[in-house]
Amino acid sequence: MFxxxxxxxxxxxxxxxxxxxxxxxxxxxxxxxxTITCEGGFSDGSSASGVALRVQGADGQVLxxxxxxxxxxxxxxxxxxxxxxxxxxxxGHQITVPGAEIVE
Amino acid sequence: MNKLLAAAFTGAMVLGSAVAASxxxxxxxxxxxxxxxxGKIPLKLVFTHPFEAGHTMDMGTPEQFFVVRxxxxxxxxxxxxxxxxxxxxxxxxxxxGKAWETTYQARGGDHAFCLIPEPYWEEGDGxxxxxxxxxxxxxxxxPGAWHEPVGLPTEIVPLAKPYDRWTGNVFQGQVLVNGKPxxxxxxxxxxxxxxxxxxxxxxxxxxxxxxxxxxxxxxTIFADENGVFTFGIPKAGWWGFAALDLDPEYTYKGKxxxxxxxxxxxxxxx
Numbered sequence: 421m422f423x424x425x426x427x428x429x430x431x432x433x434x435x436x437x438x439x440x441x442x443x444x445x446x447x448x449x450x451x452x453x454x455t456i457t458c459e460g461g462f463s464d465g466s467s468a469s470g471v472a473l474r475v476q477g478a479d480g481q482v483l484x485x486x487x488x489x490x491x492x493x494x495x496x497x498x499x500x501x502x503x504x505x506x507x508x509x510x511x512g513h514q515i516t517v518p519g520a521e522i523v524e
Numbered sequence: 525m526n527k528l529l530a531a532a533f534t535g536a537m538v539l540g541s542a543v544a545a546s547x548x549x550x551x552x553x554x555x556x557x558x559x560x561x562x563g564k565i566p567l568k569l570v571f572t573h574p575f576e577a578g579h580t581m582d583m584g585t586p587e588q589f590f591v592v593r594x595x596x597x598x599x600x601x602x603x604x605x606x607x608x609x610x611x612x613x614x615x616x617x618x619x620x621g622k623a624w625e626t627t628y629q630a631r632g633g634d635h636a637f638c639l640i641p642e643p644y645w646e647e648g649d650g651x652x653x654x655x656x657x658x659x660x661x662x663x664x665x666x667p668g669a670w671h672e673p674v675g676l677p678t679e680i681v682p683l684a685k686p687y688d689r690w691t692g693n694v695f696q697g698q699v700l701v702n703g704k705p706x707x708x709x710x711x712x713x714x715x716x717x718x719x720x721x722x723x724x725x726x727x728x729x730x731x732x733x734x735x736x737x738x739x740x741x742x743x744t745i746f747a748d749e750n751g752v753f754t755f756g757i758p759k760a761g762w763w764g765f766a767a768l769d770l771d772p773e774y775t776y777k778g779k780x781x782x783x784x785x786x787x788x789x790x791x792x793x794x
Contacts, residue, residue, distance in 0.1 A: 445666045447561065447562060447631065447632045447664045447666075449562060459595060459631060459666075461595060461596040461632070461633075462596070465666065465668070466597065467597040467598075468596065492595070492596055492598065524564075
């Protein structure tokens with residue numbers, strides 16, 4: 421009986437762990453030609469194809485937006501001045517990348 | 525005792541116990557296997573005895589040096605890096621040897637750096653050594669195809685990420701020759717005991733660990749019937765795994781050539 425309970429408890433713990441393990445990831449790189457490429461994904465290796473991404477200016481206005489392509493990438497023209505990239509895979513799955521941190 | 529062991533033993537008798545205890549390891553070194561962010565990373569290709577930072581062998585021009593980048597579910601992409609290599613001289617604690625270096629612009633995901641070296645003539649043993657070597661660097665924590673064979677003639681396929689091991693974790697790898705498991709493969713293990721100094725192209729004099737006896741310098745384990753070996757990681761840092769003589773009939777220029785497979789991991793303390 422104790423063993424069965426342990427297994428049940430383990431199953432619950434394990435499935436909770438799985439959900440936790442699925443964290444969003446987004447890295448952006450300056451291509452050196454006035455464009456920026458952002459690469460999205462998840463820590464379990466699953467695809468971010470179709471995930472929304474937007475670029476905001478200093479005062480929060482949306483400069484550009486779109487969705488990750490089939491390679492989980494999104495490329496946009498480098499904005500003038502301050503900007504922030506928001507990778508938005510739903511509630512609790514957002515990543516914010518400040519433009520100042522984006523380098524080659 | 526196979527022929528290689530016998531040959532190594534004979535060599536040991538001649539050269540003395542200090543040399544017998546350490547083995548050849550092909551390195552592809554960069555300071556960090558698990559990077560937070562991408563950028564330009566240095567790579568040093570050195571054929572040496574890592575525990576003792578001992579005799580460093582002259583490398584010839586590699587037959588192949590390339591990287592396979594994989595990120596998430598994207599198809600892996602292979603990029604040839606052979607022409608980017610520049611010759612350097614690497615200084616060990618006892619000599620210096622010909623080695624190679626390059627830099628690589630890394631973005632997200634897994635980057636499996638693969639080297640097929642020119643076979644090295646080991647005069648003392650009377651055979652060639654060819655260590656096909658793989659090192660996997662990850663950027664940003666998004667995994668790729670680290671657990672899949674790259675397709676090297678001899679290859680160790682990791683069954684755990686070589687870049688995410690805590691000290692005390694186990695590491696498992698499967699030894700393959702021409703894509704097929706090698707039951708009972710002999711695997712030698714050494715710790716990179718002297719920090720590589722990238723600006724000096726040499727090893728630091730200070731050792732991180734002291735071996736209580738020669739057996740601890742070079743550890744030997746054997747793979748199971750599926751070619752899978754298991755190793756518990758006792759200390760943070762770089763650990764090299766060399767599966768030896770995987771194709772006993774293999775020759776180069778009419779001489780015996782030990783066809784080996786090497787993989788490295790980098791463990792971190794919690």
